[in-house]
Amino acid sequence: MVLKCIAIDDEPLALRLISEYVSRFPSLQLVKTFEDAISGAEYLKTAQIDLLFVDINMPDITGIDLVRSLKDKPMVIFTTAYKNFAYEGFELEALDYILKPIDIKRFTKAVEKAVDYFNYKNKTTVEETDESLYVYSEYRMVKIELNTIEYIESMEDYIKIHITNDKTILTLMPLKKVLEKLPSTKFQRIHRSYIVPVGKIRSILNRKVQLTDAELPVSESYLDFVRNWKQR
Structure with missing residues (x-):
């Protein structure tokens, strides 16, 4: 299983860093990168993408507005230097919210969450062997082990x-x-x-x-x- 992903960021250095990080994960395939949100949004209208890395503050349209405009949303990981967009990310059910400068450990945690959640949501039924539950809380997706739930x-x-x-x-x-x-x-x-x-x-x-x-x-x-x- 390989997740097809794209990255959208108006900062070339940020795109290069994300590209380099993605290359370390056999479970990810970076299909394209975009330096402007409009081109990325147009591409997403027809492309089958599993995971989107997208900056929030961009000059043409924000990453928030881009994701909000998508009819069929992939999993979304927002990348931004600002904390004050967390609630909007929550509204759009973003998988994660990574603050810049992006650290490889934090990036790895987000990718592992994406892979786990992809496998979870693509199950056709709830299996009795399932051991975890995913919910949105505190502006991001949270994994809860079933054996820790009291009620x-x-x-x-x-x-x-x-x-x-x-x-x-x-x-x-x-x-x-x-x-x-x-x-x-x-x-x-x-x-x-x-x-x-x-x-x-x-x-x-x-x-x-x-x-x-x-x-x-x-x-x-x-x-x-x-x-x-x-x-x-």
């Missing part, structure tokens, strides 16, 4: 994923959508506001699920889960 809580338009060591990850996603991304034998919905990992249930009593560090209610709609769990 998932709905907060209107957002969900809060409670993970090991009292950490939480907040992401804009309905509970129903995240449930579709999880293996059904490992995670079950017990309430309109909660999803729990089945393997971490310690007991169920009086329509309450006892987890390691939390007690959650079971609503009327999900009592079948309680009956099935007790018959295990």
Whole structure:
């Protein structure tokens, strides 16, 4: 598997650095580079590209506007010298957001995320052997190991994923959508506001699920889960 990618940046030195970094990864193929956003945008209208490295501050149109204009978006990694565009990158579901000057270690981390996410999103179904979940949080894609999830809580338009060591990850996603991304034998919905990992249930009593560090209610709609769990 090789990801086809292009780079768009109005700084020739930045393009050369990205080209040199990309050449170190057998999993990447740099198809073209562009020094202006308009030419890059025109190319993307017809080309099949998996990954786009794009600067944000450019003189003709910004990288933000370029990505926003694309009908079929590839995975996007923004490269910029400015931190204040992070929210726009989040809105466009950018895979990552790398600040210049680009460090090879930081670049490697972004590429590894791109390869992992490409494999993840190209699965036709959720497999019971899946061990991770990808969500957008803190302006970039975050990988969560399934075995670290304690429970998932709905907060209107957002969900809060409670993970090991009292950490939480907040992401804009309905509970129903995240449930579709999880293996059904490992995670079950017990309430309109909660999803729990089945393997971490310690007991169920009086329509309450006892987890390691939390007690959650079971609503009327999900009592079948309680009956099935007790018959295990």
